[in-house]
Amino acid sequence: MRSCTVAPPDKKLYGKQVGEVLVRNYGKKRYYPAVEVKKASLGAGYPLDYSCWGLALFTSPEDFAAYHEAIGQACDYAAMKGDMLAALGDGAAVATITLDFSESWLDLLGDALPSLFDLFD
Numbered sequence: 001m002r003s004c005t006v007a008p009p010d011k012k013l014y015g016k017q018v019g020e021v022l023v024r025n026y027g028k029k030r031y032y033p034a035v036e037v038k039k040a041s042l043g044a045g046y047p048l049d050y051s052c053w054g055l056a057l058f059t060s061p062e063d064f065a066a067y068h069e070a071i072g073q074a075c076d077y078a079a080m081k082g083d084m085l086a087a088l089g090d091g092a093a094v095a096t097i098t099l100d101f102s103e104s105w106l107d108l109l110g111d112a113l114p115s116l117f118d119l120f121d
Contacts, residue, residue, distance in 0.1 A: 004052035006047075006050060007053055010087075011053065011087035011088075014041075014046060018040045018058070019057075021044045022040045025039075025043070032058045033063060034063055034064075037059055038055075040058075053080060056077055
């Protein structure tokens, strides 16, 4: 999968402004439906092409996937949400962890083992 190609030039400002519209119009929610995010993006003065980035930030993973499946588009929710969170956090790194459970615990925790063992001293 990929990220949507049309991104707002200032993701931090976009996320802040769309978030303000969402809260003002719909109240504070854990997740917003796609239709509310798209309306908020337009209401904040952004072209509809940017709304996918708002969807990544403000919808649930399931709603994001369902929306994109319905329009026949594939976008990477985790990567886009990570980009948006990093932008909102002034560029702070946001870790996106994808675990392959077919790997052993040694493969998954390899670099972390020394610090894990320090916990038991």
